[in-house]
Amino acid sequence: MKPLEAKKINVFYGDNHVLKDIDITIKENTVTALIGPSGCGKTTFLRTLNRMNDYIETFRKKGKVYIDGKDIYDKKVRVEELRRKVGMVFQKPNPFPKSIFENVAYGLKIHGITGKYEINDTVEKSLKQAALWGEVKDKLDKPALSLSGGQQQRLCIARTLAVKPTIILMDEPASALDPLSTAKIEELIEELKEKYTIIIVTHNMQQAARISDRTAFFYLGELIEYDKTSIIFTNPKNKLTENYISGRFG
């Protein structure tokens, strides 16, 4: 897979210029953390990578986003196919009001997979990859909403994995979870990196430092600094980055 590349991305919501000339290249099988104060554009940027912003009426974009060398905003691109390839996990676990099994199988079914064996196999593999199988294997027909918050979030990750994405976008996936569940999600991200490229928005600086290979700091719609995480958190080049990561603003 070629790296994910954003070139001169500018995003507007009406007159509001929310992303300014963002240039970034993200290598495969890495975890990239997007950090910055609220309103800096990091979530908008994340949503630009799988065209989630398309639903917003006032959304306008300039610049290109390439995944696998192809412009994802090209007219020929099927958005459903793009979203299969670029999965997303949200801040609040959002399982469907269905059984645990159905939640994971859902994506397969809407993508036309009907073989019972294939579905069963993928559900099991996805739940195992999401480190949830051991906890739910005996109650797959139970409602997903009966699971704890941390389990629900791992179920949502399993649901994303089931459709075999190459990139997983995560928007503060652990911010609504307790420390133990957060640790499990972080451990999972580390494992998933072997097979997937992960881009995560987080407000938790220690989490960004712990789990990511590279960190991008956004401020007022601009990408201020993008470097190895070990450099960003020990010797950032930009004073704004340093002030933000050390809690002096934001």
Next chain:
Amino acid sequence: MAAIEAELQALKDNLLDMLDLVRNQLTKCKKALRKNDGSLAEEILSDEKKVNMQELAIDRDCESILAIYTPVATDLRFVLSSLKITNDLERIGDNASRLAKFLSANANDLPQPWLSQYNLEPMLDIVTGMLKDMREALDKEDTRLARKTAKKDEQLNKLYKEDLKTTAALIAENPEKGKVLLTLFTIARDLERAGDLTKNIAEELVFHIEAKVLKHKKDQR
């Protein structure tokens, strides 16, 4: 002001105080040496207790800042440097105490002409001056001063080598006083070590402020 800033400022103030305490010990050492006065030794030894207490307080400050605020970048480097600087200062304080103990035990046994053949006073002057510079460098975050001061360590090395020759000559002339002369020589070695430790402090300040590692430069090549 971010909460961590108040904690870091308190840590810095404590370090500055510790620098003053140790420098004061060395100033008293010089007085004691000049007058060959063992009575000042008690004062120097009681200062050592204060230095040790200050070291423990700074260690606790650092531990609490690390646990509560999980500092990063400059803040993290400052806490890491502080842990090392306080250890260096404590060891310089130990050296001052050894000198005091030596004077107290041997004040009557040491002919002044012998003492004056050693470079102990100029060495004390140099270390005291270096610590004064370190205080200013820390207070004003002045790495130029830290770097410049670190070089004064070479003067101490030179004086120490002269003291080695002096010791050899005096022992040859007065073999029966070999033990006290050797002990006197260890004081010169302690002061030379105090210079090394002060140089370490300078390097820690450069690490804190510029994120550059100066120590073991040759090994890094």
